[in-house]
Amino acid sequence: MEAAQSHNFKMHLLKEVADLRGGFAFKSEQYSEQGHFVLRTVNITENGNIDKQKAVFIPERMVEEYESFMLKEGDILFVMVGATLGKVGFIRNDSLPALLNQNMWRIRAKSEIVDPVFLYYLFKEKIRELIFLSSGSARGFLRRDDCRNLKLRIPSLHRQKLVTRIISDFDDLNHSIKQEIFYSQEIISSLFRSWFIDFDPVKAKAEGKLPYGMDEKTAALFPDSFEDSELGPIPAGWNVGRIGDIADISSGKHQPERSELKSSEYRTPLLGGAGIIAWTTESLFDEPIIVIGRVGTLGVVKKYTSPVWPSDNTLIFKTHHNSSFHYLLHQLRLQDFGAYNRGSTQPLLTQSDMRKLKLIIPNEDALMVFEEKIHYMTLLSDFNEGQSEYLTQTRDVLLPRLMSGELEV
Template identity: 30%
Template sequence: MKLDAAHAAPDSWECRTIGEACERITSGGTPSRREPSFYEGGSVPWVKTKELNDGVIFATEELITERALASSSAKLLPAGTILLAMYGATVGMLGVLGKPMACNQACCALIPSADTDRDYLYYQLLAHREQLQGLATGAAQQNLSGAQIKQLVLPFPALDEQKSIGKMLRILDDRITLLRETNATLEAIAQALFKSWFVDFDPVRAKMEGRTPEGMDEATAALFPDGFETSELGEVPRGWQVRPLDSVANYLNGLALQKFPPTGSDDLPVIKIAQLRKGDAVGADLASRAIKPDYVVQNGDVLFSWSGSLEVEIWCGGEGALNQHLFKVTSSQYPKWFYYLWTRHHLDNFRQIAASKATTMGHIQRSHLSAAKVVVGSDAVLDSANGILSPLIDRIVSNALQAQTLSTLRDTLLPRLISGQLRLDENVGAINA
């Protein structure tokens, strides 16, 4: 079967099956679970389909031993091997091995031949994921077969052009990955400082013990009290307040947006839990813009899904309409980092409350926001924290928006490059229409 790009490719490009484009196509295996020693003290990374995330894989959830490899159909695959999920809900998901690894039998391992660029083949498969998923069969569980994959026909330009196309797309993806990894680090830094100051009260404890708070100058340390007082939460820094979570921020519930059908002109994408989880509104339902401005979501807004899958995120997926089951969290008194990190602090407890409800879709109620308590430091401490944490949050938003821009650029270029509608010069930066 020819995939779409093969039909539209320039005449100078060669159409080949994936089987012809690969040196080897194989599947993996699962060492016997009856032999716990196969999974104890192992050194061989072993990939499962849930770990395929359309990126380069450097680490795995489980390691297996050399003996497990020898005792099963699992094989050690070279770095650069492309993995394609063949079974279940993950059909069509991809990964590239960043170092030698093994995989389970639900993965199809593609080792490109010498005249096939790995990244070019990877992006061809990525661009045709929906078609690959459409080929999957099975009643209880959708699956692809190795034979189906081998017979698929794709267009291949000369190797140099394959490399140029693959390199350009990989550069974009690597930059996106770096921005997201940077944000994960910045988020961890912000949460660690917040927890140290406002949850664990480390500077106060240090002063009580006659120590200088770690990593803190004398002027900042002087802002913290040197003792505690009793509160409804137990011991809190002297002079600090304990307040309900919903008293430091406004939690605006979204609308039943089916009551605001799209007009066909200047409509807004509907931001539901699914959009919050994936971070963008691509393919979302539309609603009329004739809603109150408070219900329009902008980049940088804090969103909290209080029903179903409970998540708290800083939204960077573009303007949209706030759907029911989502809170937009704002405050006229406190900075974004304060109410964002306090809401995240209580998220695990909120999830436990939702999971305990005997309903098809667990949720929390506004009373749970009131029951969740926050500790509010002095104005001087808040100002000092703001000088550190607000720039971190701003940087996270900026990086996320850059990643979204690059993702859009990649998704725009991808189908045109792999079909030959756009041609690259030898210099990977030059594009010819």
């Protein structure tokens, strides 16, 4: 095997191996319902993919004017200001065509020196160090020169492509698993909407029909008529209540014992508003809970069924009965938390507002059958979540060692 020294590693500044350019400050009045996709910071997911669920567009007739902000396959995106400072995305063909919005830099690899995918992984590793070193300053941004002068140790193109192939295999497998998770959750979400939002079983019974795909025993749990309520027509016998009627709500707590890496000692997830932010030595909750962001990040709703420590930036929902756990989870995912924001300088949710949030409360039997129907699909989804986390952790352990040449390929 080759020794690490023979991989022809050379030191480069980022500006030597890539072109950097900022995005354009598109105005909201320019947006249209269809046309050319304008990629904003909100479209970059935690794992660097591009999500078009909150896509905005500009009319095709305007595109030529902004040609220089057009993205290409292999472009790397970096959020350099704001609450999501440090988020890194990668442009694949299925995200195109797209134009780059403000608050991001586009990093375009010079392919004769560095492979775009290799640079993406290397940049993600190195930029964390830069952000950590500058975190003590009052700035909520990185200057372009900070990024342009980032020092990178880059091997030969041959080794780059070998490393890229290994890491891409991890990511491709993880992507397939995440697709399975998505489809499982879509099936569960569709059943939830049919039963508790669109009231399909009640509508069918009101017409004297057996609800589609439902046996008579299950159908008997649903009424055959509606009654008026402050939230509009609801199934007869169901109630309008508040989240506080079915769940306890509390804030997370600060945990000083933390590690950026998982280990035998630091093995419990430490949660922020958008998910796992580090690892700690003990748990605050061991039972199933729902967690949302309290400060900063709003709108991300996640469930946890194993021991975790939610930080003081989170709100925790613990249902009074197991039968209402997934019902509440899906109700929360439908909420516009921005409407309850009480923060001035940064977003803030309060326990009081969440307790008072009104929702329809179905009868207990319908909730229990819903839990039974989704049980095995939920177990499959949870198992796949664990597999995905394991793949991500394994890749993250291998990545710096592959990048540095410590591991042979």
